[in-house]
Amino acid sequence: MANRPNPAAAARAAMAAAANVTRGLEQVLTTVTDTGAKPDGRKQRWEKHKLARRTELTDGVIAAIRELGADVGMDEIAAHIGVSKTVLYRYFTDKSDVGVATTVRFFETTIWPRLTEAISDDVDEYTLTHTIIGVYVHAVDDEPNLYRFALASSPTSSPAPADSVRLVSQLVMSSIVMRMADRGADTTGAELWSHALVGGIQHVVDWWMTSRTLDADQVVDYLTMMVWSAIVGVASVDGSRDAFLAAPPPLTEPAREAPSDAGGGL
Structure with a gap:
């Protein structure tokens, strides 16, 4: 794989870009819009x-x-x-604001460091997919009280602030672009795919944290099954929308065992 960017460097670049967009999650969520007035040093210190x-x-x-x-x-x-x-x-301002603050802090101190560490590992694509999903699911599973408090306090159907979702989407997109470019594939859909992956996994986890019909490892494996199947499908047409629409991959028939003749029959 000649000229492949270093995964750790790519992750750091994604973090830098995300930081420039958000200026820090907490500041984005709490800062009052600037009126254009001359900065007041005492007010800024306060x-x-x-x-x-x-x-x-x-x-x-x-x-x-x-x-x-x-x-x-x-x-x-x-x-x-x-x-x-x-x-x-x-x-x-209220309990909802407390829920947002706890979610942001948990994201900053727990989920984000684990994700960036995982995505920096130079591993094959399947292992990376399974690892990233596992990091998020297990981070939430390790802190059920925090997640349920944030979920109950949230004014929306999910406790995840939009800025944190955007940060993760940018990180995932950087990895998708890097690895697809390695294959000489079309990366036009990378931003859309990253948002679909992150948003879909987030909503699954929101549902799972209230239903708990599966254990954490099952959630990771089933999500990996779905996401990896999508990745294989995209890779099979090198990310090309035209190639996909011209010849959509067929739905394969399930493998079935041949009937046994043992024991005779009627």
């Missing part, structure tokens, strides 16, 4: 202090949820941290 204090309180909220469970109330959270509920609401 905003920086508020952000640091909000992060500190968010870590306290996470500790409370881990110890007290997903159904913990704001009074219990405040008592566990050692502050009044009034102090909490000085930094969070």
Whole structure:
């Protein structure tokens, strides 16, 4: 594979690009729109202090949820941290805002580092697919109280903030583009495919965390089965929309064992 970019370098480039877009997840979610006025140094220092204090309180909220469970109330959270509920609401607008903050913090400190480490490994495409899906599913499975608290607090059907989804999609897209370019394939659909993969897996995990009809390893394997089948299909036409539409891969017949003649028959 001549001239293949280093996977770790590609991952770092994706992180840098994502950081330029978001300017940091917490800042995007909490910063008030700039009015164009001249920057006020004292105000900027205060905003920086508020952000640091909000992060500190968010870590306290996470500790409370881990110890007290997903159904913990704001009074219990405040008592566990050692502050009044009034102090909490000085930094969070409501419980939904607390849910967003905990999700962002969990993403920044747990999911994102694990994903970037996994995607930096120079492994074959199947192993990479299975590993990335496993990282996300098991990270969530390791913290069910945090996820359920965020899900219950979310004003939407998912606790994942749009900025975190975009970050992961950009990271996945960088890997898709790198590996498809290695094959000389058409990468026009890479951004769409990355959003489809990340969004689909996110919604599956949201559903699974409330239903729990399968264990974590089963979720990883079934998701890998679906995603890998899609990857094989895309690779079979080198990413070309025209080639795919001209000759869609046929649905194969299931393999069946030949009937046995043992024991005779009628």
